[in-house]
Amino acid sequence: MNKLKRPVPLYEDIRALVLSARQTIARGVDLLQVHTNYEIGRRIFEQEQHGADRAEYGKELLNELAARLTAEFGAGFSRTNLASMRQFYVAYPDRVSRIVQTVSGQLKVGAIPQTLSGELPVSPIVQTLSGQSLDPGTQPQPAFTLSWSHYVFLMGLKEAERSFYEIEATQQGWTLRELKRQFNAGLYERLALSRDKDSIRELARNAMSPRQFLYPSVLPRYI
Known part of the structure; x- marks a missing residue:
């Protein structure tokens, strides 16, 4: 059997395909996180509107959510992070019309x-x-x-x-x-x-x- 002395075009094609797939998957995961965080921020913001004293209610809401979400899912749901998600929605309120599915099994994400x-x-x-x-x-x-x-x-x-x-x-x-x-x-x-x-x-x-x-x-x- 003849040994290949150097990479053949097929190898390079497959290598490029694998690298492209990995990049696409990684990018998809990043965007899924972005859409999820936006939707979390939207729900927090809208829930805050129900409080009589919105500032105090919002503070208590974030503290409770941070404690419960961290206990169940681990890192990533600190009060600071949740506040950033809320700020994210406030910074981009016009994007909500392009979020089309939701986070509980039908995550509200737009087309990636x-x-x-x-x-x-x-x-x-x-x-x-x-x-x-x-x-x-x-x-x-x-x-x-x-x-x-x-x-x-x-x-x-x-x-x-x-x-x-x-x-x-x-x-x-x-x-x-x-x-x-x-x-x-x-x-x-x-x-x-x-x-x-x-x-x-x-x-x-x-x-x-x-x-x-x-x-x-x-x-x-x-x-």
């Missing part, structure tokens, strides 16, 4: 997007910054496209900025670390001020500093 290019509804300002034109009639809008860790970070931003970074992170496939790097580099502000948005995006993709991009020869001598 198959690619990282799912489009999101944004304000005209964010449409300009992201350089895309969103047509709601072209395809179903996925409810969410990033991991829970991404959204925990995004919830701390103002609405327009949050929408912009959500779109960019989705389209560019940014990890949480890369998202934070782009935020700390002020990508949103630079695009808002720049007329050459494509070049700013190229700068961001190549991890160049603004100094390298704007003044390659002059700045180093004076700053």
Whole structure:
């Protein structure tokens, strides 16, 4: 029997298929967590509206839920985490119409997007910054496209900025670390001020500093 001296194309094809499947499964799990957390947050928020003293009722509600859920399911349901889930719903109330099944056997989740290019509804300002034109009639809008860790970070931003970074992170496939790097580099502000948005995006993709991009020869001598 002849031994294979090097990998054949079939091996590479199968390897690529397995890696793709694993990535898809991992992404599906991440998005399922995001949809679940959103639905938990929605139910907590709506339950709070029944209390006469909403602030005090909400505090007691979170404490009780955290204790009982942690006792049954373990880590992941601390009061802080539940508060984040509630905040998640408050930050994205418009997404509820795209959550279609529910968490008790019919988890209210929207269709999981198959690619990282799912489009999101944004304000005209964010449409300009992201350089895309969103047509709601072209395809179903996925409810969410990033991991829970991404959204925990995004919830701390103002609405327009949050929408912009959500779109960019989705389209560019940014990890949480890369998202934070782009935020700390002020990508949103630079695009808002720049007329050459494509070049700013190229700068961001190549991890160049603004100094390298704007003044390659002059700045180093004076700053």
